[in-house]
Amino acid sequence: MRLDCITFNVTLINRRVRKLWSFLCRSFIAIPHRFSPVLSLIFWLFGVIKNFYFLLKSSFYQLRKSTNKQDRFPLLNLDYVAIREVLNTLDPIDYINFSKASKACRRLSTVKKPYKVELRFMNAPMLWFRNGSFCSCMKWIKSEKPGKFRTRGDPLDAMKKFYLEAKSLMGVEVDFVAIYMDRFGGQCKEVVDCLRSICQEFSVLRIRGTKQRQEDVQYILDNLKFKDSLYIVAKTTEELPLRIPETIDQLSIIHGSWITLDHIMSWEMSRILVFNDTHLTNQEINIIYKSWINMESHQNLECFEINLTNREDFVAVALRNIPYRMGPTIRISNYAAVEGSFEVTRKDGLTASICVYEFGIGFDAIMFTSPFLSHGKLVRCIP
Structure with a gap:
């Protein structure tokens, strides 16, 4: 609330208190003496209210006085280093608003953040x-x-x-x-x-x-x-x-019903590929894995995630003719690991772990390469 509005309200209260006080004083003479204890209590109560009003008025006067220009913090009178330290405490929005105050403020605000x-x-x-x-x-x-x-x-x-x-x-x-x-x-x-x-x-x-x-x-x-x-x-x-x-470097497509095997084989993103809601079969996923193992595609790939249309025959079909050994479970937030990992080795010796996760109402298979795991990037690839 603005101070001028507060001052107006206090002034209005003052006028009404004075009128009521005058009315009670006139009424006291006309009312029989036996009611005087009640009136004394009323007079005492209004005396308290009046004293509180003067205290409130004094407080607002001091507040208005403290906001005068001569009492404001003289920021621009400080040394440059001190000014910079003060400005560094501002968040970007306040910093921009400060720069609009004057030309001097603008000159002080041109510092990279x-x-x-x-x-x-x-x-x-x-x-x-x-x-x-x-x-x-x-x-x-x-x-x-x-x-x-x-x-x-x-x-x-x-x-x-x-x-x-x-x-x-x-x-x-x-x-x-x-x-x-x-x-x-x-x-x-x-x-x-x-x-x-x-x-x-x-x-x-x-x-x-x-x-x-x-x-x-x-x-x-x-x-x-x-x-x-x-x-x-x-x-x-x-x-x-x-x-x-x-x-x-990174591609994630969530509603990927249109994605085919040819699309995936043609995309050469070097870091992460994530596809959900596709209709790719485990046979096609097997082709993708073998292509990576034989270094025919996606040689710089760090992580590959795809939804499974058939969870039951994933190992038998998607990992067919791919040598692997069982490894530890790799846990990711918001994913429920189904079993341990399937560790495979590329032709050049690079290793990767393939894991099956329950996610939402379906299952995803994720392949992590050893560089990806060593960087500790085990978070979901969709922000």
């Missing part, structure tokens, strides 16, 4: 600053009413302006982009155009959605440049093959 930027396109576009366990978020909602997170203009334009301001001040770059296609009302082209206008390339792209048009998902893939990882958790109405960039 170790934050990564995440952009999430949902009902309202969101921008996250992250650094380890620290995170700070801004979002923009279109509304005519003023308030935090509200903008009268286009939310995408407001986010774009804020990001460019942060980039010019702190040297931050977009690292992760998540597009929730079900939630932004068919603005696929607008979102892509916004991204292309503020960053040429970023590391990770995640696409989520249900019953989306094939051409919209493909438009995103064709017009955004991402270099490390792609997570497709979007299901299209057509369920047709998607064109996947070949320059990324």
Whole structure:
């Protein structure tokens, strides 16, 4: 509540207390003497209220006095090193707001910060600053009413302006982009155009959605440049093959009913391949395993996960004519290991462990290479 509103309310209370006090004084003369003890109690009660009012008024006076300009903390009068230490305690959003206060504040705020930027396109576009366990978020909602997170203009334009301001001040770059296609009302082209206008390339792209048009998902893939990882958790109405960039290291496709053996053999991602909801048989999985063991494909692959359409004959069919020995169970969060691991060896001596897990309502088979296990990366590959 603002101080001027509080002062107005206290003044109004003062007037009403004085009127009531005057009324009681006049009434006391007219009322018989036998009621005087009751009136004395009432007079005492209002005396307490009046004293409390003067105490409250004095407190607000001191509060208003302490907010005068001459009593504010003289930040800009400090030495440069001291100012920098104070600014380093601000989170990115407060840091940007400080830079807008004056030209002097702007000059003090142009220092690079170790934050990564995440952009999430949902009902309202969101921008996250992250650094380890620290995170700070801004979002923009279109509304005519003023308030935090509200903008009268286009939310995408407001986010774009804020990001460019942060980039010019702190040297931050977009690292992760998540597009929730079900939630932004068919603005696929607008979102892509916004991204292309503020960053040429970023590391990770995640696409989520249900019953989306094939051409919209493909438009995103064709017009955004991402270099490390792609997570497709979007299901299209057509369920047709998607064109996947070949320059990324990690690929995860959750609704992969369209994925065939030829698709998997043609993708040469060097780190991780994860496929769910496919119709691949254990015979086809056997071909993939043998191709890796004979160094015919996926030579740099660290991890390969695929759903099983037939759990019962996995060992008999998917591991047919593949020498293996039983190894220890490899545990992963959110997965229930069915049995121990099947340890296989590639032609060049590189080893891998193949494990079967119960996940959700089905089963997945995951192959971990020894370098992957040595790095301690035992977390699910879908963020």
